[in-house]
Amino acid sequence: MSEIARKSGGRRQRRDSEELRAALLAAASEVFLEEGFQSASIEAVIEKVGGSKRAIYSHFGGKKELFLALVTDASSKIIDSLPRSDEVSGDFGWTLKTFGMEVSRVLMMPTTLALYRAVIAESARQPDVAETFFLNGPGRVAKRLAEVLNQFEASGVISIADCQRAAERFLGMLRDDVHLRVVLGLQPPPSENELEQSVDQAIEIFLRGIETRGS
Amino acid sequence: MSEIARKSGGRRQRRDSEELRAALLAAASEVFLEEGFQSASIEAVIEKVGGSKRAIYSHFGGKKELFLALVTDASSKIIDSLPRSDEVSGDFGWTLKTFGMEVSRVLMMPTTLALYRAVIAESARQPDVAETFFLNGPGRVAKRLAEVLNQFEASGVISIADCQRAAERFLGMLRDDVHLRVVLGLQPPPSENELEQSVDQAIEIFLRGIETRGS
DNA sequence: ATCTTAAGGTACTGTGCGTTACCTATCCAT
DNA sequence: ATGGATAGGTAACGCACAGTACCTTAAGAT
Known part of the structure; x- marks a missing residue:
């Protein structure tokens, strides 16, 4: 009826x-x-x-449900702007850079930062909010990067035992102390230029490490 | 009088x-x-x-001042347990592992996690709390590791342009998605064993990277 | 003994805000 | 037209809690 x-x-x-x-x-x-x-x-x-x-x-x-709806909405929207694994070109370095730059930009967006703060603040009281955020946000990013790494692993460009964990490492490098300082409001987000330098350095380490070769 | x-x-x-x-x-x-x-x-x-x-x-x-006092106290105490740069032995891998394990353990301690959540939650409203936390906590850790890297750089074991940033990268890898999931309460802290595997992988990438050698 | 100073305790005030009880207007079905 | 349901609006409730005015107690100085 x-x-x-x-x-x-x-x-x-x-x-x-x-x-x-x-x-x-x-x-x-x-x-x-x-x-x-x-x-x-x-x-x-x-x-x-x-x-x-x-x-x-x-x-x-109620207030909580409104917040959950907002988090669901916002965390999905943010991720949608990231490149997909099926749009991957042939060059690994270039792919990694594109991905890294896009993630870095997203991480430093005011909305993302605010969401990050708000969700962490409430995570203990509202576990469902925390889960929604992670699954829609950081979790999906890592998963996408892991897929990309898998493709390049298969073609022998790189050698990794655990692509998922390796992807998380790379993303961890991008979410470093600079990110923490920005989250804490201790410094403004880096410029596009600084972001690029940062990503380049992360890639350099990720690909070749810091140990002196020929030792 | x-x-x-x-x-x-x-x-x-x-x-x-x-x-x-x-x-x-x-x-x-x-x-x-x-x-x-x-x-x-x-x-x-x-x-x-x-x-x-x-x-x-x-x-x-007042309430705010009490919180600030607490943060000052807690963030200092936590760091004091970390190894100092002058206690560094000859082997780089071993040093990095010791440092990495100690940092990982600290990061996963309930007190540290709670402090991290509480500070991030209040950072926008209480910038002094955020600054105190960072300077006493993560900032000092990165600085110590940077000093260690500098020593090994000088002796040619490794080659890094910017030790400070490199140190932050390594620490970023330790503060990865697993850490975020734990912060968000989505999983319990890893066991000592899992921590060790994690640190080993981070070191492997940090030292040698993931690219296939001989390409 | 007595005065002074400061810390500790009691009880109140004021306020901000989530929530809800009750009412009104709108819109579809018949 | 009319009945019925539902979304939207108004106003009040109730509670939690930071901060404070005022009193009490204790300790050292003289």
Whole structure:
């Protein structure tokens, strides 16, 4: 009954509803990422959208659920901009650089940084948020890079026992102390130029190491 | 006058006072690191120590100052357990492994993890906390490792342009996705065995890279 | 003994905010 | 038209908790 009612009749309502939902999510994104989950107030979100708090409770259920929706949304969007493993060219160095640069840029985006802070802050209280973030975000990045490494492993360009772990190493090098300082707000994000130098150095180490050859 | 009074007379008072201060700090450590700064309540800290909130306000000034004192204390203590650059033996691989293992263990300690979460959560609102943490913690670790690398660079074992950055790379590899998953509470800290495998792999890459030699 | 100084304790205040109870308007089905 | 359901709005509740005003106790100085 309500099924039928919804199916045909719900159409117009649902459209408005979804617009509102999107608007709420966008506003929540601004507020939560700027202030963090706990400091952020539902009221501030509503102020940006207009309307009343009730909207949030009917659409999402509560503050926590709104946050989870936001994290799901944001972490997926961020990753979508990364190159896919099936768009990989022949040259390994070039591939690694493209991938590294793209990841570095994403890591230093204000939205990403804020999301990172907010999620870590809440991870103990909201494990589902932490899991959603990781699976949609860093987890997928590592997986993609691992696939790329696998391809090059197969063709003999490189030799790695565990591509997954190696990928995580490379990404770890990109998420280094500079990243931590930026996350902590101790320095501004690096310029494109600095990013490039950083990626180049990481690649150099990743490919050839630092030991003196011929020893 | 009050100077004189303090100088001789304050002795007994001051001793009790410092005991109390230490007890407050210890209790604050438990509460703040478990709950995070915002969720932690002054009252919970007092409950552990006995006494009244007044003690915190006279000793520290307020909730924020208490947190800063805690972070200063905790981040220094953690680092003190790390090997110093002047205790370095002749073998580079061994040195790197010792250093790597010690850092990995520290990174995975519950206290360290909680501190990391709490500081990141508050970094935007309390920049001084972020700075204190970084300078006493990760910053000092990287510096120590950089000194070690410098020594081996000088003796030609390795070849690095920028030891500071290289040290940060190595540490970045240790603070990889596994660390992030543990920080987020998605998996328990690795066993000593897993830690060792992880460090070994990081060292292998750091020293020799993954590219097929002879190409 | 008494005065002074400061730490420690009690109890209150004020506020911010998530949540909910209740009401109103809209829109489809018949 | 009309009934019924649902989204959206208004206003109030209730609670947790940082901070504080005021009092009490203790310790050293004279």
